[in-house]
Amino acid sequence: MRQWEEKTTLLEQQNKILSEEINRLGSLARVNEEARSLGLVKATNVLYLTSQIPVALETKKLPLGR
Amino acid sequence: MFSNWRINFLLVFFILGGFLVIGRLFFWQVLSFDELTAMAEGQHWILFEIPAQRGEILASDGSPLASNEEAFLVFASLPDIKDDYNELAEKLAPILEPENVATMASLIKERLSRQDLVWVPLKHKVSRQGKSQIEGLKLSGIGFEEEQSRSYPEGSSSAQLLGFVGNDLNGHEKGYFGLEGYYDLELRGRPGMLQREKDAAGKPILVGEIKKEKERQGRTLVTTIDRTVQFIINEKLKEGLAHYGAVSGTVVVMEPKTGAILGMASLPNYDPGKFFAYDKSLYSNPAVALSYEPGSTFKVLVMSAALNEEVVKPETRCDKCTGPRTISDYTLKTWNEKYFPNSTMIEVIQHSDNVGMVFVGEKLGAEKMYSYLQKFGLGQPTGIDLEDEASPKLRPRNEWKLIDLATASFGQGIALTPIQMIRAVVAIANGGKLMKPYLVKQVISEGEKTEIQPKTEREVLKPATTSIMTEMMVNAVDNGESKWAKPKGYRIAGKTGTAQIPVAGHYDQEKTIASFVGFAPADDPKFVMLVLLREPTSSPWGAETAAPLWFDIAKEIFTYYGIQPG
Numbered sequence: 001m002r003q004w005e006e007k008t009t010l011l012e013q014q015n016k017i018l019s020e021e022i023n024r025l026g027s028l029a030r031v032n033e034e035a036r037s038l039g040l041v042k043a044t045n046v047l048y049l050t051s052q053i054p055v056a057l058e059t060k061k062l063p064l065g066r
Numbered sequence: 067m068f069s070n071w072r073i074n075f076l077l078v079f080f081i082l083g084g085f086l087v088i089g090r091l092f093f094w095q096v097l098s099f100d101e102l103t104a105m106a107e108g109q110h111w112i113l114f115e116i117p118a119q120r121g122e123i124l125a126s127d128g129s130p131l132a133s134n135e136e137a138f139l140v141f142a143s144l145p146d147i148k149d150d151y152n153e154l155a156e157k158l159a160p161i162l163e164p165e166n167v168a169t170m171a172s173l174i175k176e177r178l179s180r181q182d183l184v185w186v187p188l189k190h191k192v193s194r195q196g197k198s199q200i201e202g203l204k205l206s207g208i209g210f211e212e213e214q215s216r217s218y219p220e221g222s223s224s225a226q227l228l229g230f231v232g233n234d235l236n237g238h239e240k241g242y243f244g245l246e247g248y249y250d251l252e253l254r255g256r257p258g259m260l261q262r263e264k265d266a267a268g269k270p271i272l273v274g275e276i277k278k279e280k281e282r283q284g285r286t287l288v289t290t291i292d293r294t295v296q297f298i299i300n301e302k303l304k305e306g307l308a309h310y311g312a313v314s315g316t317v318v319v320m321e322p323k324t325g326a327i328l329g330m331a332s333l334p335n336y337d338p339g340k341f342f343a344y345d346k347s348l349y350s351n352p353a354v355a356l357s358y359e360p361g362s363t364f365k366v367l368v369m370s371a372a373l374n375e376e377v378v379k380p381e382t383r384c385d386k387c388t389g390p391r392t393i394s395d396y397t398l399k400t401w402n403e404k405y406f407p408n409s410t411m412i413e414v415i416q417h418s419d420n421v422g423m424v425f426v427g428e429k430l431g432a433e434k435m436y437s438y439l440q441k442f443g444l445g446q447p448t449g450i451d452l453e454d455e456a457s458p459k460l461r462p463r464n465e466w467k468l469i470d471l472a473t474a475s476f477g478q479g480i481a482l483t484p485i486q487m488i489r490a491v492v493a494i495a496n497g498g499k500l501m502k503p504y505l506v507k508q509v510i511s512e513g514e515k516t517e518i519q520p521k522t523e524r525e526v527l528k529p530a531t532t533s534i535m536t537e538m539m540v541n542a543v544d545n546g547e548s549k550w551a552k553p554k555g556y557r558i559a560g561k562t563g564t565a566q567i568p569v570a571g572h573y574d575q576e577k578t579i580a581s582f583v584g585f586a587p588a589d590d591p592k593f594v595m596l597v598l599l600r601e602p603t604s605s606p607w608g609a610e611t612a613a614p615l616w617f618d619i620a621k622e623i624f625t626y627y628g629i630q631p632g
Binding site: 016017020023024026027028029032043046048 | 129130133135136194217219220221223293294297301624625630631
């Protein structure tokens with residue numbers, strides 16, 4: 001019984017330490033810093049695809065003279 | 067006869083003695099009952115306090131903004147110390163206070179020299195690493211007691227919003243400022259009690275009786291703060307302050323449909339984990355505590371009121387806009403001294419025309435103007451769940467003079483807080499409803515979740531009015547002074563503001579508060595944002611400082627929320 005209690009305490013302790021570690025590592029400031037150190041840069045120009053196909057890309061030929 | 071006298075004497079003696087004994091017993095058993103019972107309790111029972119863990123403050127995605135970390139109280143048991151006090155102090159000080167070793171060493175020596183004590187605390191809130199380092203020294207008589215320390219994983223980015231945890235006069239932990247201060251009672255919980263029978267030496271009896279009152283852990287708060295938005299505005303504000311040379315700045319982002327605060331950042335700020343190392347003036351949150359004259363951003367509120375009352379229409383032409391106006395010996399000019407005769411109300415907002423707004427104010431009249439200011443929530447606290455909210459008073463209506471109506475029309479001579487300003491603009495963005503701004507959307511108490519619902523205070527404007535006003539603000543962004551900075555392809559409704567700062571009865575000629583308030587996408591707003599820069603030096607104008615910063619932040623929010631152009 002005593003051994004189980006000791007094990008529970010130990011696991012609770014480890015859980016606490018891991019939770020604190022997650023909080024520290026999950027901080028956006030840290031992630032941002034880490035990303036910069038890895039050479040990642042922010043996207044300056046985001047392009048969105050539209051559902052409507054541009055005329056120039058249409059395969060169907062347009063009837064001339066209209 | 068003689069023997070009779072002796073018997074009587076003894077009889078009286080014993081009766082009096084009996085009364086004295088009864089009287090004394092009455093005193094102990096009845097009159098002193100409570101006091102003696104308490105003394106007996108104290109002698110038989112030993113009391114331990116079971117500390118309650120302070121509740122966490124979470125962002126809307128559940129990640130912690132304020133949490134608890136295991137820490138330790140380092141103490142010395144004086145009879146068990148074998149090392150020399152000076153040597154011990156020299157070893158401990160660099161670990162306990164690396165930034166101030168000499169002071170810490172002398173403090174340790176002083177405490178270890180106390181002859182009247184057997185147990186002395188040396189340092190609270192020592193980290194786990196610190197504890198390991200001390201354990202490595204293998205010092206006798208040095209022990210540790212587990213305690214909690216408050217941690218803020220996102221650092222100072224939400225400092226004024228969160229507040230901090232310090233100690234009250236009795237040495238108990240207490241939250242100050244921001245959410246920590248406002249929700250202190252909920253967060254701190256209630257400590258439990260453990261009572262055990264003790265022996266004559268004061269040690270707990272192993273087989274003795276135990277009375278236990280369970281502690282109630284502090285409640286956890288789930289906020290409306292989107293930590294990515296919070297991170298973006300904090301980083302961008304930092305860049306903006308440096309770029310525009312401003313003394314300070316504030317950004318608030320709000321969800322128009324609910325009044326939920328998505329982000330709130332101010333600079334300069336402080337590290338809430340080390341609040342004591344910073345100037346106290348940084349503790350209060352400018353977003354709710356700063357009282358300022360809004361300048362031209364206020365024009366959208368006055369124009370909305372006039373449109374709502376149908377005293378003007380978008381196409382109404384200003385017939386008093388040919389030049390400066392003189393009212394009660396004061397000459398009122400436009401910001402660039404350019405005048406636009408016969409301009410429409412759309413153009414008045416586009417050109418941020420002070421003279422045009424005086425025309426609007428006169429059409430509205432002081433009575434209605436005052437009524438709308440109250441409807442927009444000015445002169446009263448917004449009720450946001452943050453400590454330290456200020457609420458500049460509106461001057462009583464009967465004290466208003468002609469010049470007050472005129473200057474209020476373009477946002478001078480009237481004071482409000484950033485949160486009051488953004489809340490009023492939210493009413494334009496959401497179809498006319500004045501929302502109560504809020505930060506906590508859920509309270510978790512021992513597994514039980516309580517949702518906090520958005521609250522509509524009142525309907526201020528008709529939906530038709532807000533549509534017209536939105537178009538006027540979109541036009542102001544597309545064709546106004548700040549059009550060069552606007553992100554391409556997006557419909558943004560907004561208004562710049564440059565307000566002079568009142569100093570001792572007059573306006574400072576050089577210092578300004580530059581601001582921009584707006585919402586996007588204009589047709590179905592996802593966010594309303596206010597950017598405020600105090601005393602920018604690159605340019606005094608909102609259109610050249612706060613507006614480009616607003617657009618810069620908006621671009622990142624568009625990307626984050628996946629808001630596409632068009």
